[in-house]
Amino acid sequence: MTRIILFLLLCLCGKIAAQNDLYKADEITYDIHKANIGKVTFMNGNIPLAEYKKTDILKSFELKPRSDLNIRVFMDNSVVNYLHQLAPELSAETLLKTGNLQFSFYVDGKLIYTENIHHGCNFGSGGNKNTSTVFRVPLTSTKGEDWWAMNMWERFKNNGGEKVLNTGTHELKIELRPYIKIDDTIKTGNLIAEGQLKLLIKPIVLTKKQIEVQQIQPGSDWEISNQSFDKKKIEELNSAIGNYNLKEITSVVVIHNGKLLLEEYFNDANRNTLHDTRSAGKSFASTMMGIAIDEGFIKNENQTLNTFYNLKQFTNYEPKKDSVKIRDLLTMSSAFEGSDSNGNSPGNEDNMYPAENWVKFALNLPMDKTKTNGGQWDYFTAGVVVLGDIINKTVPQGLEKYADEKLFKPLHITNYQWQYTPQKVPNTAGSLQMTSLEYAKYAQLYKNNGLWNGKQVLSPEWVSKTFTKQIQIPERNNEFYGYLFWNKTFAFEGKNYETFYCAGNGGNQFIVFKELPLVIIITSKAYNKQYAHPQAEKIVKDYILPAVLDYKR
Structure with missing residues (x-):
C-alpha cells in the first residue's frame, strides 16, 4: 500500500514538474x-x-x-x-x-x-x-x-x-x-x-607458469638470442602484469643485437595476435614517404602542398596554405589550425572522423595566425592523412600495393591489416595492425639503418633525417620529434640512453635505442588511460634495462 501511494505521489509531482x-x-x-x-x-x-x-x-x-x-x-x-x-x-x-x-x-x-x-x-x-x-x-x-x-x-x-x-x-x-x-x-x-x-x-594468485619467463617457440623469422639476462627481473615484470599493477599489457618483445631475446604475451594475446597500436602506425607514413622520395616519385620533403593540390579549390584559402611542406606534416609543425590536444580546435581529429572525406577536411581548415609553417610542434593527425593521400596518388598502383611491395615483402611481413579512410585509402592516421614480431621487424629496420637481409629497403639518409631532433616538443623536457618518430632519453644508473620510438594510444611503443643494440616492442590496450605511456616507460626502466644491462654473468 505504501509503495502504491509513493508511486502515485511521484506521478502527481511529475505532472506538476512536467508543466515547466x-x-x-x-x-x-x-x-x-x-x-x-x-x-x-x-x-x-x-x-x-x-x-x-x-x-x-x-x-x-x-x-x-x-x-x-x-x-x-x-x-x-x-x-x-x-x-x-x-x-x-x-x-x-x-x-x-x-x-x-x-x-x-x-x-x-x-x-x-x-x-x-x-x-x-x-x-x-x-x-x-x-x-x-x-x-x-x-x-x-x-x-x-x-x-x-x-x-x-x-x-x-x-x-x-x-x-x-x-x-x-x-x-x-x-x-x-x-x-x-x-x-x-x-x-x-x-x-x-x-x-x-x-x-x-579477492587476492590474485598467480601460477608458476604465469610468472616464469615464457619460452620462445621456433617458427618465426627471428634467430633466437643466446644472450644472458636477469630472468628474475622478467619474472618480476610478469608478476606486475599478472597482478594488474601494470594494466592491459598484451606483449613485450625485446630484440638484442638483431636477435629475439624476449617474447612475452599477456591478457589473451599470442604470437598471432594482430595488435591495434593506434597512432604508432603513423610512423609507417614517414617510412613510405622516404621510400617514395628515394625512388623519385616524390622530389623531396621540401615540396609544398600546392605541388599536389589546387588549394584554391578548398575553403579558407590563403597563400600561407600553399607553402606548407611535406616536412611540416612529418614534424607536426604545419600552420594549419589543427591540434589534437585542443578539443576546441577545428582540426582536432575527433572532428575529422565523422567527415565524408578526411583529406578535404584537412585542406579545408583555416590557417592559424599564431603559427608559422615549420615553427611550432602541435600534434595534428589530419596532416598525416594528407601525407598518406600524397603517397597514394603519386606512387604506382597506390599506397597499399606500394607498401606491400616495397616494405612488407622485403621484411617478410605478411600478417597485417590496414584500416582505411572513407575513400578506401590506407589510413596513415594509425591502427595499422600487426603481430608483435612483425612490428619488431619494422623497428629493427631502423636500427639496421634501413638494411634488411642484405637489401637496402630504406635509405640511410632517410633514417638519419627521421632520427634527428627536428623540433622540440613543447612542455616536455629534452623530448623532440623527428619524421613521425618521437625522441626521448632514458636515464639509467647515471647514464643516458637516447631513443627514437613510435607511440600510440593505449601505451603502445616501438623503441629503438641509438647506442644500445636494443629494440623493444610494447603493445597494450590501456586506451585513453593516463597511466598508459608512463607504465610503458616503467617497463623499460624498471625491468628490461636492469635485466639486460645489469646482469652479472
Whole structure:
C-alpha cells in the first residue's frame, strides 16, 4: 500500500514538474523502470533494457581486474529538464553546454570521489539528454568499449578508490545529481538516483607458469638470442602484469643485437595476435614517404602542398596554405589550425572522423595566425592523412600495393591489416595492425639503418633525417620529434640512453635505442588511460634495462 501511494505521489509531482519542463520526457513503460525510479542499478555486462529483469540487478559482484560492471540508471525525468530546474532562465542549448550529471562515489559509507562529467558526455544509443529517462554506461569492460564512464571509474580509483578497495568486501554507493557551471560557479541539484553494491575483492594468485619467463617457440623469422639476462627481473615484470599493477599489457618483445631475446604475451594475446597500436602506425607514413622520395616519385620533403593540390579549390584559402611542406606534416609543425590536444580546435581529429572525406577536411581548415609553417610542434593527425593521400596518388598502383611491395615483402611481413579512410585509402592516421614480431621487424629496420637481409629497403639518409631532433616538443623536457618518430632519453644508473620510438594510444611503443643494440616492442590496450605511456616507460626502466644491462654473468 505504501509503495502504491509513493508511486502515485511521484506521478502527481511529475505532472506538476512536467508543466515547466523544456521537453516531454520519454514515457516510463517498462515495469523494471517503474519499480526502480530514482535507482542506480548494477549489472554484469550490457543487458538490453527490454530483457532486463529484477533478477539481473546485482546485489553483490566480484570485482576482478578484467570485468564487465555496468550501471543502468532509472530517472523520472530527462537530464536537460533536471538542468532546467536548476537554471530556468537558460535555454536548452546553453544548459547542455554548461551542465550534465554529477557522480559521487562512496566506499563503506565514506565519500571518496566526485566528478562533474563533461557537458559533452552522452549516454550511447537511446541516451538522448533531452528526453531519455534511462541510460546505461559501463564502469569496467572486457568488450573493447571506450566510454567516458570507464575513464571516470579510473579517475575514481586513482583518487582514492584503489586504496580503499583492498582485499575483502566493501559497499560501493553511487549518487547522481544534476549540475551546471556558470562563470566558474557550480550549482548542484537534488539527488535524482542512487544505488549500492557489495564488491568482493579477492587476492590474485598467480601460477608458476604465469610468472616464469615464457619460452620462445621456433617458427618465426627471428634467430633466437643466446644472450644472458636477469630472468628474475622478467619474472618480476610478469608478476606486475599478472597482478594488474601494470594494466592491459598484451606483449613485450625485446630484440638484442638483431636477435629475439624476449617474447612475452599477456591478457589473451599470442604470437598471432594482430595488435591495434593506434597512432604508432603513423610512423609507417614517414617510412613510405622516404621510400617514395628515394625512388623519385616524390622530389623531396621540401615540396609544398600546392605541388599536389589546387588549394584554391578548398575553403579558407590563403597563400600561407600553399607553402606548407611535406616536412611540416612529418614534424607536426604545419600552420594549419589543427591540434589534437585542443578539443576546441577545428582540426582536432575527433572532428575529422565523422567527415565524408578526411583529406578535404584537412585542406579545408583555416590557417592559424599564431603559427608559422615549420615553427611550432602541435600534434595534428589530419596532416598525416594528407601525407598518406600524397603517397597514394603519386606512387604506382597506390599506397597499399606500394607498401606491400616495397616494405612488407622485403621484411617478410605478411600478417597485417590496414584500416582505411572513407575513400578506401590506407589510413596513415594509425591502427595499422600487426603481430608483435612483425612490428619488431619494422623497428629493427631502423636500427639496421634501413638494411634488411642484405637489401637496402630504406635509405640511410632517410633514417638519419627521421632520427634527428627536428623540433622540440613543447612542455616536455629534452623530448623532440623527428619524421613521425618521437625522441626521448632514458636515464639509467647515471647514464643516458637516447631513443627514437613510435607511440600510440593505449601505451603502445616501438623503441629503438641509438647506442644500445636494443629494440623493444610494447603493445597494450590501456586506451585513453593516463597511466598508459608512463607504465610503458616503467617497463623499460624498471625491468628490461636492469635485466639486460645489469646482469652479472
